[in-house]
Amino acid sequence: MKFLKNKFAAVNWKKEARLLPGYIIVTAWVVFTFVLLGWVVCASFSTTQEIFAGEATKLPTGLHFENYMKAWKYSNVSEFFMNSLGYSIVSCIALIVVCAPAAYVLARYTFLGNKLIQTGFASAMGIPVIMIILPLFGIISQMGVLQDVTSNKVVLVLLYIGINVPYTTIFLTTFFANISRTYEEAAAIDGCPPTKTFWQIMFPMAQSGLVTVTIFNFINIWNEYFISLIIASRNETKPVAVGLYGMINSMKYTGDWSGMFAAVVIVFLPTFILYLFLSEKIIGGVTGGIKG
Amino acid sequence: MKKNKGMIVLFLAPAVLFFLVIFVYPILRTALMTFFKIEGVTDAIGLWQFVGLENYIKLLNTSLFRTAMANLGKIWLMGGAIVLSLSLLFGVIITSGIRFKKFFRAVIYLPNIVSAVALATMWLQYVYNPQYGLFKTFFSAIGLDAIANIPWTDGDHKFMALLIAYCFGMVGYHMLIWTSGIERISPDYYEAAYIDGAHKIHQFRYITLPLLKGVFKTNVTMWSVSCVGFFVWSQLFSTVTAETSTITPMVYMYMQMFGAGNTMTERNAGLAAAIGVVLSICVVIVFTLSNVLLKDDDLEF
Structure with missing residues (x-):
């Protein structure tokens, strides 16, 4: 009292x-x-x-509850959902494997082109997707991969990774730059080779930064729309955002409003649950990626 | 630190390779494409027909494209004014020492993590619905029948409806950028001002605002970048293809290249590429202008 x-x-x-x-x-x-x-x-x-x-x-x-059952089973939502889940998880893991080493080298070593790469990555974040989609679509359809479900999926994942490489690398570069150099110096004195030092000492130390950027990438890829709309044209490869758009259009004819709202909930639920538990990390990630 | 060339190359190679394939090569090729007449996107360079600046001229003379650019301009200017001022207001409130700051901040940012398709559907099918919609029920409950009866999704009001819904989704993001700037301002300034007798509004006008110039620039850049990519909202809000009230350059380009029944112009990938270049130039102009107009002072804080 x-x-x-x-x-x-x-x-x-x-x-x-x-x-x-x-x-x-x-x-x-x-x-x-x-x-x-x-x-x-x-x-x-x-x-x-x-x-x-x-x-x-x-x-x-x-x-x-049958609204959800209907949306999940008959409107392909389960298929879209599983596609999105697969795309997001695979791309997020690949992004860390690709970007963490690059970010580390950019943050730690001085070499010719370091500044150029960082500037290039930073400017890429402001490039409208419309500026790159035509040649990409050209290459992809020329290779004929859009006819096959598996290769279509692989191409999509590669695009998701590529699009997010600049942001992820820049974010992690700032993060690595803020970790003290003393750990590497100690490891070097003990005779640990730099590559091993990175994977065994620095990579685990950057965990919180890696988690933040991964949540961010997950949300971005889950919600990505334009590229998926162009590259994933068939139901077997569509992610949720594109699938939902198709559903809303067909709903206009079937008049199943409650089923549509169930689909809307299914689409925003995964990112919402992530946000519920990790909002502080996500909010930190927003401002961490931009310099004021 | 000892240099280790092999490691540098090995660590950088995958990221740089992705960057070259996904960004550098397509950007250069898109820029080149704008000077040619190209029947199909997949055509080899040998089949391209050089036309000089004709694509740009044709584009600027297409009334639908001009409408799209005008819409984009309106979204950028009106939406920008609404979003940046509202988000600044929220940023100031959030950092003013209120309770439950984290909760308020988290909820205001929430719409940003929701898929734009889902969010736009919520607005269209719920808020703006003329039968059971939120605006309808709320405004008739408080007696503002004039607002309650606005047919939000008809041709005359659709653009306004689109703008409001889009702004709602964007405020949280810009609020976070503002707050990160406000929180970097040392409380000493406010203390000194308080002792000198400056009240809250004066403090805001003479301390917060001038120190937020750099953050304002970031906000304008980010807003412009997201405006240029304006697509999903427009696609969801238009019921027919090429609806003039909501069309944006990106929608126009999509219809040109990928959409069904593009009967409006001839098939020409060079024209579509020119749209990309025009939009990129817009971003660069805004970025340069805001850098020139809002020069960073020597002010360090």
Whole structure:
């Protein structure tokens, strides 16, 4: 009780009153966000008739899990979902294997072209995808890989990796630059070769940076739309974002609104769950990648 | 540190290779393509027909492309004003010492991690729905029938609806950029100002704003980069192909190259490439302008 009282007394009411307008503004925004997401979740459990009667949040006939079953089974959502999951996981792992060593070398060694590579990577982050997609599409369709499901998937993953290489490398370069050199010096004195030093000492030490950038890449790849739309034209290779777009279009004819909202929830659920547990890391990652 | 050439090359090679294949080569080829008439994207360079600047001239004389550029300009300017000021306001509130700061920050950023297709669907099928939509029910509940009855998704209001929904999704990201800048400003400045009797608004005007110039530049650059890639929202908000109220250059290019039934112009990949170059030039212009207009002072903080 005493603790509570102290805590209560610790609230500086004068200060809080001064901040009141601020509280009102952000609370209004937050409430709107919750209503938006909350309603969609409710609608995904109700029926189309209830949605149109404006009773989606009351759920008068209970929870309709079958919306999810229908979306998952009959609308190919399971296929899209598994595709996206595969693409994201494979690309994220490959990005770390490709970018972590490069970032380490860029952060630690001075050599001709170091600055050039870093500038090139940094500018690539501002290049519109429209500037690179035509030749890429040209090469890919010329190779004839779009006819085969497996090679289509491989090409997509390679594109996801390539697109995210500049951001991942720049992010990790900053991260490695901030780790003290003393560890490598000690390892060098003990006769440990630099390559081994990197994989056994520096790589594990960079863990938190690697995790942050991986979450980020996962979300980016999960939500990627334009490239997938062009390269993944068949159902067997479509990721969720493109698949959902197709579903929404067909829904216009079948009129299954609740099923569509269920599909929407399935699509945003994975990134949402990641965010629920790792929002602090994600938020740190946003500002870590950009220099003010 | 001892140099180790073999290791440097080995460690860099995969990343640089990806960079060359995915960025450098396509950028150069796209730039080159703009000067040729190209029947198909897969055509070898030998089949290209040199036309000089004709693609650019043709593009600028296409009314649909001009509409698309105008839409993009409107999104950039109006949306930019809304998003950057709103996100700055949120950034200031978040860093003003309120409670539950982390919670508020996390929820405001939340829309950014949701797939744009899912988010746009929520707005279209829920918020703007004329029967059970959020705007409809909310504004009729508080008696503002005039707003409640706005047909958000009809031709006249669609652009506005698109802009509002897009801004909602972008505010969180820019708020984070602002907050990272605000948090770097030393509290000593505010203390000194407080002792001298400057109230909150003055502190904001004379300390926070001038010190945020660099962050403002970052915000403008990031906003321009995301605007140029404006595609998903537009595609979802337009019910027919080539809807003029929501078309953007990227949608136009997509229809040109990949879309079904591109009857509007002849098939020419050079024309599509020119769109890419025009957009890239826009980004470079904005970037250069903001660097020139907002010169970094010697101010270090």
